[in-house]
Structure formats: structure tokens, C-alpha cells
Amino acid sequence: xxxxxxxxxxxxxxxxxxxxxxxxxxxxxxxxxxxxxxxxxxxxxxxxxxxxxxxxxxxxxxxxxxxxxxxxxxxxxxxxxxxxxxxxxxxxxxxxxxxxxxxxxxxxxxxxxxxxxxxxxxxxxxxxxxxxxxxxxxxxxxxxxxxxxxxxxxxxxxxxxxxxxxxxxxxxxxxxxxxxxxxxxxxxxxxxxxxxxxxxxxxxxxxxxxxxxxxxxxxxxxxxxxxxxxxxxxxxxxxxxxxxxxxxxxxxxxxxxxxxxxxxxxxxxxxxxxxxxxxxxxxxxxxxxxxxxxxxxxxxxxxxxxxxxxxxxxxxxxxxxxxxxxxxx
Amino acid sequence: xxxxxxxxxxxxxxxxxxxxxxxxxxxxxxxxxxxxxxxxxxxxxxxxxxxxxxxxxxxxxxxxxxxxxxxxxxxxxxxxxxxxxxxxxxxxxxxxxxxxxxxxxxxxxxxxxxxxxxxxxxxxxxxxxxxxxxxxxxxxxxxxxxxxxxxxxxxxxxxxxxxxxxxxxxxxxxxxxxxxxxxxxxx
Numbered sequence: 001x002x003x004x005x006x007x008x009x010x011x012x013x014x015x016x017x018x019x020x021x022x023x024x025x026x027x028x029x030x031x032x033x034x035x036x037x038x039x040x041x042x043x044x045x046x047x048x049x050x051x052x053x054x055x056x057x058x059x060x061x062x063x064x065x066x067x068x069x070x071x072x073x074x075x076x077x078x079x080x081x082x083x084x085x086x087x088x089x090x091x092x093x094x095x096x097x098x099x100x101x102x103x104x105x106x107x108x109x110x111x112x113x114x115x116x117x118x119x120x121x122x123x124x125x126x127x128x129x130x131x132x133x134x135x136x137x138x139x140x141x142x143x144x145x146x147x148x149x150x151x152x153x154x155x156x157x158x159x160x161x162x163x164x165x166x167x168x169x170x171x172x173x174x175x176x177x178x179x180x181x182x183x184x185x186x187x188x189x190x191x192x193x194x195x196x197x198x199x200x201x202x203x204x205x206x207x208x209x210x211x212x213x214x215x216x217x218x219x220x221x222x223x224x225x226x227x228x229x230x231x232x233x234x235x236x237x238x239x240x241x242x243x244x245x246x247x248x249x250x251x252x253x254x255x256x257x258x259x260x261x262x263x264x265x266x267x268x269x270x271x272x273x274x275x276x277x278x279x280x281x282x283x284x285x286x287x288x289x290x291x292x293x294x295x296x297x298x299x300x301x302x303x304x305x306x307x308x309x310x311x312x313x314x315x316x317x318x319x320x321x322x323x324x325x326x327x328x329x
Numbered sequence: 330x331x332x333x334x335x336x337x338x339x340x341x342x343x344x345x346x347x348x349x350x351x352x353x354x355x356x357x358x359x360x361x362x363x364x365x366x367x368x369x370x371x372x373x374x375x376x377x378x379x380x381x382x383x384x385x386x387x388x389x390x391x392x393x394x395x396x397x398x399x400x401x402x403x404x405x406x407x408x409x410x411x412x413x414x415x416x417x418x419x420x421x422x423x424x425x426x427x428x429x430x431x432x433x434x435x436x437x438x439x440x441x442x443x444x445x446x447x448x449x450x451x452x453x454x455x456x457x458x459x460x461x462x463x464x465x466x467x468x469x470x471x472x473x474x475x476x477x478x479x480x481x482x483x484x485x486x487x488x489x490x491x492x493x494x495x496x497x498x499x500x501x502x503x504x505x506x507x508x509x510x511x512x513x514x515x516x
Contacts, residue, residue, distance in 0.1 A: 226359075226362065228359075228362055228363040228365075228366035228463065228466045228467070228470075229363070229466040229469065229470070230356065230359040230363075230469070230470045230473055231469060231473075232466075233359070254459050254462070255366060255370075255459050255462035255463040255465075255466050256458055256459055256462040258462070258466065259462050259465060259466065326455060
């Protein structure tokens with residue numbers, strides 16, 4: 001069993017998923033598939049170019065830009081050519097998007113295998129529901145039922161003599177606003193990183209970016225905790241339920257941890273951190289991995305820059321874990 | 330009408346002055362708070378040193394001079410804690426001397442295997458890291474406070490109400506020399 005945020009992860013099903021991703025990748029990178037893919041892309045490119053060129057010419061003929069009798073032409077050929085162009089365009093986009101998504105899955109799978117972790121790309125709604133119930137501060141977002149956790153890693157990180165279990169993944173939710181015709185739905189992706197420190201904490205508080213409303217609220221209630229760093233106090237605000245947690249905050253947030261949070265804020269901007277009994281969770285905006293350089297359509301392998309990007313993002317978080325676990329020792 | 334207008338202007342000026350004054354007070358308190366934070370970690374190190382000296386003495390009798398220097402530097406730190414520059418100088422020297430001690434301890438395998446020593450070394454290493462971080466935070470707060478005191482128009486308010494620049498937690502060679510003289514006097 002691997003540790004997961006609120007509930008352990010059984011590995012059998014995940015191993016099957018990982019094996020499937022690996023199998024898909026072997027097929028995608030096989031010589032036969034590479035040839036087929038290149039042929040398909042050539043066809044789509046040809047459709048696009050032919051459709052565009054002849055579509056434009058047909059349109060010009062119809063609109064009698066060229067010196068030919070207009071009644072000899074109608075718009076049908078132009079429409080057909082533009083449809084061919086659209087097929088080429090959509091086909092290319094869909095193919096790129098499909099292989100981009102596969103590349104992301106394989107990159108994560110490779111990292112997981114290298115470190116003896118589990119990786120699951122599947123959407124997990126029950127886990128999201130549990131997390132929403134247990135950690136509403138972070139997972140109680142969105143006002144539609146379309147929410148889930150996906151793209152998860154489960155594993156352990158070595159910190160000194162200790163092995164610290166962690167779970168990271170993407171959290172998707174939607175926010176619906178307006179009524180009737182003016183209704184709109186906006187989608188959000190966040191990525192979370194949770195780990196279980198060795199020493200059990202008897203704490204529960206949230207660290208969030210400080211906004212104007214927090215500043216005004218604090219002027220009235222004086223609830224925020226001020227630590228040594230002025231820069232930290234300006235950028236972050238603490239939310240807690242009782243005085244016991246308030247007293248724990250200066251003990252946990254040592255000068256080194258304050259500086260680490262400030263460093264992380266420069267790299268990752270808006271993030272929240274929940275320190276709770278049994279786990280410490282970070283929630284960041286966007287995907288864990290963005291804008292891959294890997295282009296399977298050009299080169300049949302994962303780009304080293306992408307591997308480095310993923311490793312760096314995880315290493316940044318490992319530095320924070322080291323500091324937090326020191327505070328709790 | 331003119332009187333009302335004048336009253337509004339005066340009120341706005343008073344509010345602006347109050348905001349600037351409070352900002353300066355907050356910055357100054359942040360500097361004091363950061364200094365108190367350094368103090369906590371310095372005291373923690375001071376408490377660890379006697380135990381370290383006792384443990385090392387039992388195994389490394391030949392390092393008597395180094396251990397005595399550490400003890401004298403500890404006393405110099407305690408004596409200089411109201412003076413920021415002297416504290417910074419003593420901290421720099423103590424940090425350097427402790428690093429020398431840990432380097433020398435490599436020659437004593439029995440000591441390196443001692444659980445108490447290893448625990449102390451880990452604690453001291455963590456404490457040194459926290460002192461370094463606390464110093465950075467203090468100096469950042471001092472920089473922001475001094476910028477507020479010196480910048481226009483806050484420099485008018487700081488001049489009227491007597492806000493002075495704070496000192497950075499940095500030591501010069503002459504301050505380190507003074508500490509060296511003071512610890513030699515203790516021997």
C-alpha cells in the first residue's frame with residue numbers, strides 16, 4: 001500500500017494502469033506506428049494546404065476578382081475546399097494534442113519508475129469527495145458536481161534517515177456564475193502536494209496569500225500572526241481555529257522556513273499550505289507540468305528539458321519538506 | 330465654504346501623517362521583532378556550547394586551545410548582546426571557530442561515533458542555519474525600515490518624530506578585532 005492523502009492507495013490497479021501506459025508508449029514509438037503517424041500528418045498537411053489554396057482561388061473566382069464571367073462560378077467549390085482545409089487543420093491539432101497528452105503521461109510514468117513511485121493518470125471522484133469533506137479549506141472549491149483528482153503520484157522521499165511518504169496530483173473543479181442566458185462555467189486546475197511528516201502534529205492552520213480583504217480584516221480583528229520577516233507578513237496570512245494553533249505557528253515557522261516560503265512564492269506565486277494532523281498539503285495554481293518541449297511527431301523520445309522541469313518542480317517541494325520536518329522534530 | 334474646504338484639507342493631511350507614522354512604527358517594530366528572533370537562536374546556541382565543550386574535552390584533550398576559544402567567544406557573545414555590531418562580530422567568529430572544531434573532530438573516530446556528540450552537532454548545525462536565516466530576515470527588515478525613514482515624504486515624518494536608521498547585523502574587521510582583544514583579555 002502507498003500512502004495517499006486521506007486513505008491509502010492500493011497498488012495493483014495502479015500497476016495495471018502504469019503497464020498500460022507503458023504498452024501504449026511502446027506502440028506509439030514502434031517503427032510501424034512512427035511511419036503511419038508521419039504519413040497521416042502528411043495527408044493532413046496536404047489537405048490543409050490544398051484546401052486553403054484552392055479555397056482562396058475559388059472564392060476569388062466567385063467574387064470575380066479574376067477577369068472571368070461570374071455566372072460560370074458558384075460558392076460550392078470554395079466551401080468544399082475550405083472544409084478540406086478544416087479537416088486538415090483539425091486532424092493535425094487532434095493528432096498533436098493526442099500525442100502531447102500521451103507524452104505527458106509517459107514522462108510522469110518514467111519519473112515514477114525511476115524513483116519507485118506509483119503514477120495514476122485516472123480521474124478519481126471518490127477521493128475528491130473525501131478530501132472535500134476532510135480538508136474543505138483546500139478541496140471545497142467549485143459549485144458544480146464536476147470535480148475530481150487525477151494525474152497522481154504516490155511514493156516516498158528520503159530525508160536524512162527517514163522516508164517521508166507523499167502524494168501529489170491535479171485537482172479539477174468548475175465555478176458556474178450568472179443565470180439563464182448569461183450563465184458561464186469556468187474551469188480551474190490546481191496541483192497539490194501532500195506529505196506525512198514523521199512526527200504527528202497536533203495542529204490545524206492554513207497559510208494563504210494575503211489579499212486586500214485580509215489586510216482590512218486584520219486591521220479590525222488583529223487575528224493574523226506576525227512573524228520576524230516583514231516580507232513574509234506582507235505576503236502571507238494565517239487562518240486558524242483556536243489559540244492553541246495560534247501559539248504553534250511561531251514555533252513551526254522558523255526563520256529558515258519563512259525564507260523558504262518566500263523563495264517558493266517567487267517561483268510558484270499564489271499557493272496555499274495547510275498544516276494539519278497527519279499531513280501537510282500545498283496547493284498551487286495550474287498544472288504540475290506545463291508546456292512540454294517533447295514533440296513525438298518530430299523526435300521519437302521524451303525531451304530532457306521536460307524531465308528536468310518535472311524533477312525541478314518536485315525538488316523545490318522536497319527542500320520545503322526538509323525544512324518543515326526539521327521544525328517538527 | 331472656504332473654512333469647510335480648509336478643514337477637509339487639514340483632515341486629509343492629518344490622516345496621511347497618521348498613516349505614514351503608523352507605517353514607520355510598524356517597520357520599526359518589525360526590526361525589533363526580528364532582532365528578538367535572532368536573540369532566541371543565539372541563546373539556544375549559547376546553551377548548547379557548554380555541553381559540546383564537555384563532550385569534546387573527554388575525547389580530544391589536545392584541542393584544549395580551540396575549546397577554550399569557543400568558551401571565551403560564548404562569554405563575549407553574552408556580554409555584547411545589546412550592541413548589534415559587536416554581537417555580529419562575535420557571531421561571525423564563533424561560527425568560524427565551531428566549523429574549525431567540527432573539522433578537527435574528523436581526526437577523532439571515537440568522538441565521531443559518540444551519539445551525544447552527533448546529536449549536538451546536528452542541533453548546532455540547525456541552529457547555525459536558523460541564525461543565518463534570522464540575520465537575513467533582520468537585515469531585510471532594517472533595509473525596508475531605513476528606506477522608509479529616508480524616503481520622501483516619510484523622511485519629514487521620521488525627522489519630526491525622531492525615527493532613526495537601524496543598524497544592520499554585519500560586522501567589520503575592526504569590530505572583529507575588538508572581540509578578539511576582549512576574548513584574549515578573558516584568557
